[in-house]
Amino acid sequence: MDVIFATSRKTASSAPMCSNSYYTVAFDNSEKYGYCSVNVPIAHEIGAIDVNLNGETDKFFKFEKHKQLNLDGVIDSVKENSFEEAIVFVHGFNVKFEEALYRAAQIKFDMKFPGAIVVYTWPAGAEEGFFNQLLISGTYKNNFQNAKSSITGFKNFLK
Numbered sequence: 001m002d003v004i005f006a007t008s009r010k011t012a013s014s015a016p017m018c019s020n021s022y023y024t025v026a027f028d029n030s031e032k033y034g035y036c037s038v039n040v041p042i043a044h045e046i047g048a049i050d051v052n053l054n055g056e057t058d059k060f061f062k063f064e065k066h067k068q069l070n071l072d073g074v075i076d077s078v079k080e081n082s083f084e085e086a087i088v089f090v091h092g093f094n095v096k097f098e099e100a101l102y103r104a105a106q107i108k109f110d111m112k113f114p115g116a117i118v119v120y121t122w123p124a125g126a127e128e129g130f131f132n133q134l135l136i137s138g139t140y141k142n143n144f145q146n147a148k149s150s151i152t153g154f155k156n157f158l159k
Contacts, residue, residue: 001108003006003101004035004077004118006157008150018063023097025125027146031153033074037065038105046110051101061102071157074118083115088158093143096125120157122150 010028012021018036039062044050052060069077084135089107091100100121108117123146126139 001040002035002037002077002116003104003108004019004033004074005101005121006033006071006118006153007097007121007123008028008032008146009121009123016068017045018098018101018123020096020098023050023121025096025123025127025142025146027123027149029149029153031071031157032068032140033071034066034068035077036063036101038062038101038104039064040109042139044106047106049099049106051098051102061105063098063101071129078116078118081114081116086118088118088120089114090120090122090154091124093147094125095121097121108114108159120154122147123151149150 006030007023008027008031009023010026011023012031014022016022016034022059023032041050041061043059050060051062075147087108089104091103095103100119103117107113124143126143
């Protein structure tokens with residue numbers, strides 16, 4: 001299933017892909033758009049996101065494809081769906097890119113929603129490293145600042 005996204009996350013210099021290593025927890029003023037195709041296992045517990053890096057698609061969520069788009073491409077992708085409604089999902093605090101897209105796919109699948117799902121994923125989550133994972137107050141402060149910095153981009157996206 002395709003999950004369309006818009007993000008104010010800073011990207012790494014590596015090849016574009018649906019990953020936390022490419023879409024980071026740092027803020028960037030330029031919005032990025034695209035979609036990730038997500039394999040959702042038919043036999044999963046409602047509300048659960050089971051991930052396994054071994055690639056077993058019958059039991060686990062997995063990214064299958066990534067495509068970068070511009071804003072017009074996002075609008076066209078939403079309009080291609082024959083269902084007249086779409087879900088716009090915005091995640092909360094301490095959620096990295098992969099989790100945001102997996103959660104959106106899980107919501108669409110579990111609800112059996114026929115329309116498009118679009119995620120606005122602002123830069124949230126802890127920086128890599130053991131101490132950054134432990135020091136949640138620093139993560140909260142960074143996430144809060146990134147959320148405030150993402151407001152303009154989110155408003156423009158919704159227009």
